[in-house]
Amino acid sequence: MDIKSETEVSRRGVLVGGAMTAGLAAIPAAAAPVAAQQERPMTMPVTLTVNGKKQTLEVDTRTTLLDTLREHLHLTGTKKGCDHGQCGACTVIVDGKRINSCLSLAVMHQGDKITTIEGLGTPDHLHPMQAAFVKHDGYQCGYCTPGQICSAVAVLAEIKAGTPSHVTASLTDAPRATNAEMRERMSGNICRCGAYSNILDAMSEVAGTNA
Template sequence: MDNSDSAPRLTRRSVLESGVAAAAVLGFAGRAQAATPPAATPPALAAEPATPRMPVTLRVNGQARPLEIDPRTTLLDALRERIGLTGSKKGCDHGQCGACTVLVNGRRINACLTLAVMHEGDEIKTIEGLADGDHLHPLQAAFVKHDGFQCGYCTPGQICSAAGMLDEAKAGWPSTVTKDLTETVALTDAEIRERMSGNICRCAAYPNIVAAIRDAGGPATRL
């Protein structure tokens, strides 16, 4: 049986009537939504109390530097951001590259891994404090002589680390490649590379760095 005659016919008039009806419904819904008052804004969360500042006096390159700092401030950030000694570089900020190496009481450390407030009264030496006025430190002069740098970003950490390393060798600290602790050993390439392995040079100037340290290291050291 053919029911095509009974099916509603889609005419231009029916389409226009449907559109007008839909617009009226949507307009009413929009006016109703606009009339609804907005939900109450939740009260603002109470601001967290500021971390109290701590007084600390850092003795850097022979000069006392009194500071008021957040106790979470690293020694590196205190040196760079608060004191303005930007020679120590922030490389990885995870103690993996050695660019931030400074000397604390004669020992080389990664300044990014220690808090400034831990070093009250310590003697801190940065790359800015190695030279004696206009006279370069022997390691600085050796790095220039042997072209032990390219971009120079890692150089302050390399030099500070080398200064600490040479003192460690003179004090009798062996490395993992030292074969005989009873013999007088020279700072061979293998010794220098092992002892400086915590300092990365992304320019790969290692041969010249080793040559500079060997030159500045002087005669053989008794371990």
């Protein structure tokens, strides 16, 4: 009991302390000269193929793939919902696999082929998944939508490729695009407007299964 509560206090203490480190004195004197020396950010060249187009950029090594798309290439269809891998709004497809682009630095993608929502379809030529989202009202505010659609396209490809998930009953039989499979695999894409039931209808239509 005593040990537990001590542990609790000390864990919490660390947490709060973490939030308050800026409040501890004596850091600034040491930090200032370092900052002044570092006149320019460390940059590196990187070449990416985004939606079929080769792009060569000089990027700050701290710049995420997400911010490279949004701030440098002005491809703002990919959304920043949390910037640390908790919401899925930044989902893009890299070399055929979906990733959270906020958890990945641009310089890690030299030579990679990236597909964003803009690469799937345009307002006048919607991708079948985009058209299905419109038909089934699989969105409301629209902010998580590009990530949901990129994930949905990649999820159906994963199932087709036989990649198992947590809910796949058998590792030897091919998984099917059931509701349970799709819901499980889509659970990294949060929709606070709560369009899940409609998103499943849209995916089922594209997958050719019944919702």
